Amino acid sequence: MEALMDWKSMGSLYASLMFVRGAVREVIPPEVYKAAKTTFFYFFTNLQTKLVTIHIHEVENDSDNDIFNSVRRYLSSKCFASSKSLRLSKIKNSKNHTYTMVPEQSMVDMVDGVKLTWSLHSDQVEKVSKSESSRSFFKLCFEEKHKEFVDSAYIPHIMKEAEISKFKNRRKKLFTNRSGDCWSQVCQFSHPSTFDTIAMDPVLKQEIQADLKKFVNKSKFYTSVGKAWKRGYLLYGPPGTGKTSLIAAIANYLDFDIYDMELTSVKNNSQLKRLLISTSSKSVIVLEDIDCSLDLSNRKENNNQECDEGKMKTNNGTSNVSLSGILNFVDGLWSPCAGERLIIFTTNHKEKLDPALLRSGRMDKHISLSFCSMESFRILAKNYLKVEEHELMKEVEELISSIQVTPADVAECFMGYDEDPDAGMRNVVEEMKRRKEINKEEEKIDQTKKRLRSNDKENKEVKRLRSTGDDPNQDLEKIMPATEQEEKRKEVYEN
Numbered sequence: 001m002e003a004l005m006d007w008k009s010m011g012s013l014y015a016s017l018m019f020v021r022g023a024v025r026e027v028i029p030p031e032v033y034k035a036a037k038t039t040f041f042y043f044f045t046n047l048q049t050k051l052v053t054i055h056i057h058e059v060e061n062d063s064d065n066d067i068f069n070s071v072r073r074y075l076s077s078k079c080f081a082s083s084k085s086l087r088l089s090k091i092k093n094s095k096n097h098t099y100t101m102v103p104e105q106s107m108v109d110m111v112d113g114v115k116l117t118w119s120l121h122s123d124q125v126e127k128v129s130k131s132e133s134s135r136s137f138f139k140l141c142f143e144e145k146h147k148e149f150v151d152s153a154y155i156p157h158i159m160k161e162a163e164i165s166k167f168k169n170r171r172k173k174l175f176t177n178r179s180g181d182c183w184s185q186v187c188q189f190s191h192p193s194t195f196d197t198i199a200m201d202p203v204l205k206q207e208i209q210a211d212l213k214k215f216v217n218k219s220k221f222y223t224s225v226g227k228a229w230k231r232g233y234l235l236y237g238p239p240g241t242g243k244t245s246l247i248a249a250i251a252n253y254l255d256f257d258i259y260d261m262e263l264t265s266v267k268n269n270s271q272l273k274r275l276l277i278s279t280s281s282k283s284v285i286v287l288e289d290i291d292c293s294l295d296l297s298n299r300k301e302n303n304n305q306e307c308d309e310g311k312m313k314t315n316n317g318t319s320n321v322s323l324s325g326i327l328n329f330v331d332g333l334w335s336p337c338a339g340e341r342l343i344i345f346t347t348n349h350k351e352k353l354d355p356a357l358l359r360s361g362r363m364d365k366h367i368s369l370s371f372c373s374m375e376s377f378r379i380l381a382k383n384y385l386k387v388e389e390h391e392l393m394k395e396v397e398e399l400i401s402s403i404q405v406t407p408a409d410v411a412e413c414f415m416g417y418d419e420d421p422d423a424g425m426r427n428v429v430e431e432m433k434r435r436k437e438i439n440k441e442e443e444k445i446d447q448t449k450k451r452l453r454s455n456d457k458e459n460k461e462v463k464r465l466r467s468t469g470d471d472p473n474q475d476l477e478k479i480m481p482a483t484e485q486e487e488k489r490k491e492v493y494e495n
């Protein structure tokens with residue numbers, strides 16, 4: 001009976017509490033109610049274990065708080081799994097949509113066995129130019145014993161993760177300096193070339209990917225040895241072998257922006273330096289066809305000019321950028337710029353470049369792109385025609401070893417045949433045969449020319465010997481083989 005009474009009184013106490021709660025909710029504004037509820041919650045949980053709470057406000061001293069933005073970004077990748085109420089948005093120039101927490105929601109982040117409870121709140125509503133706006137802040141709650149971990153490991157971890165997520169979510173940009181002495185964004189960089197679509201030696205491909213990965217993960221190393229965090233690549237090979245395509249594949253692989261440097265638009269070394277300093281981190285700086293932009297060959301010859309005038313004219317005579325300006329650029333004298341940069345030079349004529357430019361430390365990796373091999377052909381056939389095996393492959397293999405076709409030539413033959421791969425294969429074989437015939441013709445012409453040149457040389461020699469009174473027959477032995485000597489002797493006496 002007594003127990004029954006106890007249950008009854010507990011029931012009525014609960015009902016009274018619910019009534020009071022309902023009444024309070026009616027009377028108190030919702031923001032105040034939520035704030036009181038949160039304080040109540042923290043008060044009781046703080047009683048059980050010693051908890052610490054960190055407040056991270058959106059605005060500090062009238063400026064944006066970077067840590068707030070990093071936390072928001074960091075939690076956006078976690079809150080989808082754990083929160084019941086979320087905000088969904090897609091910000092301009094970002095690749096993906098993102099979820100964020102809504103005010104008065106909390107979520108738990110477990111890191112290395114430490115429980116970290118996050119909640120989002122709104123500051124009191126402010127009047128900002130007619131419209132009402134509120135500012136948010138995060139509360140991070142954890143046990144006091146984890147204070148050191150939070151400060152030295154967790155917060156840096158959040159900053160790093162947020163940076164990675166920001167970087168992944170942005171769109172790559174393409175800049176050029178063609179319009180003057182500063183960079184202008186041409187467009188979003190969306191070149192479709194990737195390491196999967198590039199036709200080149202698979203071993204070299206892997207080597208480049210590994211080198212790039214190593215480079216971007218070596219921030220601490222570059223700082224510890226006092227070097228600018230940059231790497232230089234030289235891509236060389238005949239036109240149409242994929243130098244530009246490889247640059248695009250590299251930018252896509254690293255998710256870097258591209259700065260396409262037009263050297264002929266740069267007036268002098270100072271302008272070159274200014275342009276470099278204004279490039280952003282995580283970028284690829286490209287100088288295409290470097291041998292055509294500046295006369296960078298034969299430094300010894302040009303050295304005097306450089307010393308006297310401190311400049312070197314471009315081929316079209318409009319730029320005063322010197323070789324030393326270029327060397328400083330590649331050496332990373334502009335290293336006060338933080339962050340990693342990849343500098344890529346391309347040329348069709350490596351032999352024309354000054355050795356000073358090519359030495360390692362400036363051009364760390366020399367990548368040769370050449371004519372289409374069978375391996376490259378297979379990659380192109382797979383990409384353009386979705387063909388892996390074909391009855392004409394054998395014929396292609398024989399033809400490709402006897403002629404020089406570039407990947408661009410093969411790609412051109414495949415264009416438009418994606419729906420009829422057999423016709424695409426026939427087209428490329430016909431083109432290769434045609435080139436083989438042309439090569440044969442050209443070889444014949446070359447041989448004839450060579451013979452004519454040597455006949456001419458021999459006739460001149462015979463004439464010279466006659467004019468000096470020597471016996472041409474004796475000297476013929478020195479200048480031609482025995483069979484030809486006989487014919488020549490006849491010719492000499494007939495004349």
Ligand SMILES: Nc1ncnc2c1ncn2[C@@H]1O[C@H](COP(=O)(O)OP(=O)(O)OP(=O)(O)O)[C@@H](O)[C@H]1O
Pocket residue numbers: 197198199200237238239240241242243244245246348406407408409411
């Ligand atoms: N190795 C390759 N793999 C895949 N496609 C290629 C390759 N090489 C060339 N192509 C194709 O040929 C076109 C031209 O190639 P690309 O501009 O990359 O050559 P390049 O070596 O930079 O030539 P140039 O020296 O004339 O600038 C590309 O758009 C691409 O379709």
